[in-house]
Amino acid sequence: MARTKRKILISLAISVVAIIATITCCTMNKYFSLIQQAHRYEYEERQSIWNISRKLSAKKMLSDMTILSKGDSVLVCKINRITLQEYHDFVNDKAVPRRTTWIRIREAYMESLINGESWIVKRAASSTFTSYIFWSKTKWNEQKDSTIHYQEEKKSFREIELDKEYPNFSKPNEKEFKKWENTYKSLFSFTKDSGKWILSYNKEYFKNPYVTTRQRGIVFPF
Numbered sequence: 001m002a003r004t005k006r007k008i009l010i011s012l013a014i015s016v017v018a019i020i021a022t023i024t025c026c027t028m029n030k031y032f033s034l035i036q037q038a039h040r041y042e043y044e045e046r047q048s049i050w051n052i053s054r055k056l057s058a059k060k061m062l063s064d065m066t067i068l069s070k071g072d073s074v075l076v077c078k079i080n081r082i083t084l085q086e087y088h089d090f091v092n093d094k095a096v097p098r099r100t101t102w103i104r105i106r107e108a109y110m111e112s113l114i115n116g117e118s119w120i121v122k123r124a125a126s127s128t129f130t131s132y133i134f135w136s137k138t139k140w141n142e143q144k145d146s147t148i149h150y151q152e153e154k155k156s157f158r159e160i161e162l163d164k165e166y167p168n169f170s171k172p173n174e175k176e177f178k179k180w181e182n183t184y185k186s187l188f189s190f191t192k193d194s195g196k197w198i199l200s201y202n203k204e205y206f207k208n209p210y211v212t213t214r215q216r217g218i219v220f221p222f
Helices: 002-055 058-068 073-080 084-091 099-125 157-165 174-184
Strands: 188-193 196-201 218-220
Touching: 002 099, 002 174, 058 073, 058 084, 058 099, 073 084, 073 099, 099 157, 157 174
Parallel strands: none
Antiparallel strands: 188 196, 196 218
């Protein structure tokens, strides 16, 4: 009789554990599915903004970022690494940017639209490009040769990288999406640099899974 009760209790315990495990697995699968869906939506939004910005002028993007930052042009200068004089020249159509500057503005524009004012403030606070924006008169970011349009200049490495990351397709490329997700959204990710594999740990993952970070991690010598 005692053995029969024990067997019944063990069977019940196993059944309860199996049910809990099944519910947990289903819940976790749904949770991870929702996270990946959020990642996909963000990637699609980034891809759309990046490719739309191909046709936007520096004036348009800087003006939009100024509105997002509630009229604070200093913040906009900091995140775009341009001086106040260059900012005023661009928004007043007195000058056009060099191609590398235009790409930098496009990237900041994409991040600003995705992450909003809080990202602009945080990014500007971490910038070392502070006093320079007020006193510099070099106008290095402006196109000097008026006979050459900045879009006719040679592409920079960063532009090529971003064009590959956010290809100009009507639908998101699954391969590029997976690569982007592994790079920016995973707790751990592997990347190859100079022939060596790097295991990166994203320290911001648990604070905010949707913050893009590039943390250099453990380098494997092979």
